[in-house]
Amino acid sequence: MSFDVAMTLQRGSLRMHYEFTAGPGLTALFGPSGAGKTSLLDAVAGLVRPVEGHIAVAGATLFDRARKIDLKPEKRRCGYVFQDHRLFPHRSVRRNLLYGWRLVRPEERWLSIDITLDLLGIRHLLDRMPATLSGGEAQRVAIGRALLSAPRFLLMDEPLASVDASRREEILSLIERIRDELKLPILYVSHDRGEVERLAQQIVPIEPASATA
Numbered sequence: 001m002s003f004d005v006a007m008t009l010q011r012g013s014l015r016m017h018y019e020f021t022a023g024p025g026l027t028a029l030f031g032p033s034g035a036g037k038t039s040l041l042d043a044v045a046g047l048v049r050p051v052e053g054h055i056a057v058a059g060a061t062l063f064d065r066a067r068k069i070d071l072k073p074e075k076r077r078c079g080y081v082f083q084d085h086r087l088f089p090h091r092s093v094r095r096n097l098l099y100g101w102r103l104v105r106p107e108e109r110w111l112s113i114d115i116t117l118d119l120l121g122i123r124h125l126l127d128r129m130p131a132t133l134s135g136g137e138a139q140r141v142a143i144g145r146a147l148l149s150a151p152r153f154l155l156m157d158e159p160l161a162s163v164d165a166s167r168r169e170e171i172l173s174l175i176e177r178i179r180d181e182l183k184l185p186i187l188y189v190s191h192d193r194g195e196v197e198r199l200a201q202q203i204v205p206i207e208p209a210s211a212t213a
């Protein structure tokens with residue numbers, strides 16, 4: 001089992017309940033704006049604490065309210081790719097890529113810098129600053145930074161949102177390679193049904209939450 005989630009989040013007056021299990025490959029979270037897709041990724045990453053329930057990924061329990069388990073974000077071994085890439089603006093591409101790499105113990109690393117640069121086609125960008133990159137280049141670097149942090153799984157929140165149409169295909173096939181060659185479980189958020197149908201082994205519908213009094 002890649003993902004085993006049964007939990008409730010409270011955000012403001014909204015109470016959102018999630019319950020699904022997913023096998024290997026890419027699991028897409030599909031639902032309207034405001035339904036709670038990003039909140040779910042944030043909870044899996046450990047950035048938002050559920051009010052109840054459990055979250056397990058690839059056999060490891062990350063959160064379990066009843067068993068008082070709540071791993072810190074940095075212990076969850078999760079690579080998070082945001083829609084707006086969130087590269088450090090004052091650091092070169094090289095230093096962005098090395099950021100997560102340096103935080104990981106050498107024996108936990110499973111991907112070399114060389115392989116990552118070739119997989120993502122970003123070797124020629126190493127000395128550039130993020131502000132000089134196109135949307136597609138910046139997103140490839142952001143994916144590289146996530147992979148080099150030696151994650152056990154990836155969270156991707158609309159990774160194509162800031163990528164122009166001509167570069168979409170490139171990033172889509174890159175995500176397919178990460179899914180198939182690196183065999184990382186991926187939780188993937190998108191509004192685009194075509195994208196989801198192409199990439200996903202499993203689609204989890206996320207319904208809009210109901211407000212609680």
Ligand SMILES: Nc1ncnc2c1ncn2[C@@H]1O[C@H](COP(=O)(O)OP(=O)(O)OP(=O)(O)O)[C@@H](O)[C@H]1O
Binds near residue numbers: 011031035036038039
């Ligand atoms: N910190 C917060 N405090 C209160 N409410 C919040 C907070 N963060 C999110 N929400 C609310 O929780 C709901 C779910 O938000 P979330 O960003 O998870 O939705 P989403 O499905 O990812 O939306 P989108 O597709 O537009 O990105 C929204 O109604 C949002 O307004």
